[in-house]
Amino acid sequence: MATPSSPIQEPPFTSFEETEPRLPMIFPSAQAAAIEDLDAIFAISSDPPLFSSDDFPASSAEHYAQPRRKRQHRRTWFEDEEQGLKRTRVSQGSKPRRRKFSRNFDSGIWLGSDESIGTEISGKDEADDIERVCAMPEGTVDVLENEDTKVVVISVKKGPEWESHLRAKALRTIDDPEDFNGPIWPYWQTQPTDLRHANRVQQTVAQKVGNLMFNGQDTIDLNGHGLAELRSATLRPLHSIMNTHNLRPNSYVSFAPRLKLYLSSNNFTFVPDEIYRLQFLHVLSLRSNSISEILPSISALTNLEELNVGCNSLRYLPFELLALIKSARDQGRFNLFPNPFMRPHPPVPKKPCRAVSPLLGANGRRLALAAVHHRCTSRGFTPYRVATTPIAFLDIYGISLPHHAPAPSECTSYTLSTATPPLTLSPDTRTETPSLLELCLLTAKHSPNLAQSPFLLPDGPKSHLARLLQRTWHIKQAGCKLASSDGSGGGLPTARGSYASGEGQYCAICGKGFVIPRTEWVEWWRISGPAGKSAILFPHLPRRASVSDDEDGEGKDEGHDDVEDDGVVPLIRRGCSWACVPEMEGKVVRGWVAPTTTTMTSVVKEVGE
Amino acid sequence: MAPSEPSHYVTLISNDGFEFIVQRDAACVAGTIRKMLDPQSRFVEAMTGRCHLSTLNAAILEKVIEYLYYNLKHRDAKDVPDMEIPADMCLELLLAADYLDV
Secondary structure, three states, X not given: OOOOOOOOOOXXXXXXXXXXXXXXXXXXXXXXXXXXXXXXXXXXOXXXXXXXXXXXXXXXXXXOOOOOOOOOOOOOOOOOHHHHHHHXXXXXXXXXXXXXXXXXXXXXXXXXXXXOOOEOOOEEEOOOOXXXXXXXXXXEEEEEEOOOOEEEEEEEOOOHHHHHHHHHHHHHHOOOHHHOOOOOOOOOOOOOOOHHHHHHHHHHHHHHHHHXXXXXXXXXXXXXXXXXXXXXXXXXXXXXXXXXXXXXOOOOOOOOOOXXXXXXXXXXXXXXXXXXXXXOEEEEEOOOOOOOOOOHHHHHOOOOOEEEOOXXXXXXXXXXXXXXXXXXXXXXXXXXXXXXXXXXXXXXXXXXXOOOOOOOOOOOOOOOOXXXXXXXXXXXXXXXXXXXXXXXXXXXXXXXXXXXXXXXXOOOOOOOOOOOOOEOOOHHHOOOOOOHHHHHHHHHHOOOOOOOHHHHOOOOOOHHHHHHHHHHHHHHHHOOOOOOOOOOOOOOOOOOOOOOOOOOOEOOOOOOEOOOOOEEEEEEEXXXXXXXXXXXXXXXXXXOHHHOOXXXXXXXXXXXXXXXXXXXXXXXXXXXXXXXXXXXXXXXXXXXXOOOOOOOOOOOOOOOO | OOOOOOXXXXXXXXXXXXXXXXXXXXXXXXXXXXXXXXXXXXXXXXXXXXXXXXXXXXXXXXXXXXXXXXXHHOOOOOOOOOOOOOHHHHHHHHHHHHXXXX
């Protein structure tokens, strides 16, 4: 049991039977045993202490009767021993000290208002770090605080008039905005019924992610965990993961990991924001969730090779996905079906005909299916546009104007065979100037207090503003920052992810970042050819409705038995102002460079017959 | 009482009593003010040309009017630069924009 630092000479008379090495003795062992008190004898003859560790009596080499530890001083020179011990003990404490909520009787903040019937309690659950700040019959305010996140959950049980009261209480708990990551379940969303359970699930996930970092793997399997959301902080360690497990001597291996994230069969209603930032994601599966929208920020996932978003509530896809599909041409697997996608109705003609009139003829009767035909290249199938909806002009809140073409994202089933043709805006009202609402939201987006700002809105029916701020928050969270961005130029297919920088959402025409879309239209693109020819693998839809076992089987069958509809997906495009509308057919608009020399033929189909 | 020829300028009054005299074209950028000043509506505001905006204080209204002129100036322009919005006025301006429908 010799400590390495002690000056030990090998004892000269160690017998081989002994398992433990005997300690060196100055005196023969019999004599040493006879002498009881070494200190008493050698106190006079030992040298005065030279070093700080020698300043106790029996420390000289002659007194080396038993194993001893080197003395360690964990304190500064001016502290005495008790103080030093106390300090070490505090710093070794495992749990960080939490802010304690206490009623400050002087400030008057916690004085109950007259109409508050219930009582405020301040109890906390040490295990899960959930603190119930306020519990009243009208509702509760829970605060969940970890090292990195802080979530405030307000649930109102009785009437909306209590909401502001509870909201104000919740806001007081967020006294340091820098630490606050944002309300993950804000009051306007559906609340998790059991916050404690939800938190436990999050911790399990965080543990899995942490294990992954240690094991050097790159597959995260979170299928069927009942997750409704994934906090950004949970996934953030994945940014620093490195691919080190197949390092070989004398070879060059990329450290870039090949992340695979499986999140199928959960309860997501939107794609967790942090996923859009995982640049080295190669496989992403979100199958069998309830996702209704994929943000355009998905274009940041330039390494994506396999995407599975089947069995969701998607009615359209972001146009930016097309760039991923195109550049992942041969090795890509994009599994987009089944989903309740919007379908062009009446169905797209099989054979493109000659142009009769330009797209979106203003005379109204003859509207609006335009088909552009591109030839298939020899390398494989080139996606081509099949049809386009009329352009919807939206008001400052992003809601379609009455009597105009409806926004495709608003209507549940989009048919072009409307009896009355929609109005179009006259070109002189189409200004490029952003609305004041948009400018305010853009400013709010860059503010550090964006997550709190919905709480700061005054009372009243302002939930639409809260929703806009919430959407701004999502766009900001999902906004990608690409290091190798080359400004606003460049087309999507050639330079993947050439977008400017983390705005999250870009105008399809001018490329500016925006929050509220002012124009919106959907283009149907055929992204896979007939079976066998396609590089992109699709589970082909059943051709007859009778075999259909998909969720979207009902109600879409009339225009559906056309074989040509297989592999056609609706891609939504949005503009930032009323002036941002696509040019007439044949022009190249920003964000999409038309494929190589092709014969473009637009087709206008007579509708309403 | 109603002037036969509507004036080229209208007065916007904040809730703390400041009066801003602005061009009618600029004021009519805002949807709410446009409806107030619509001659067919026979509102008091339309007849007198004075709009009391009781929810906006002077600082906010000044910024709103800056925006109205900005919008008027850049109506037909290309590559419009974004107007600067101070971060501390952002939420108040958001509410004002919601109220004025602009």
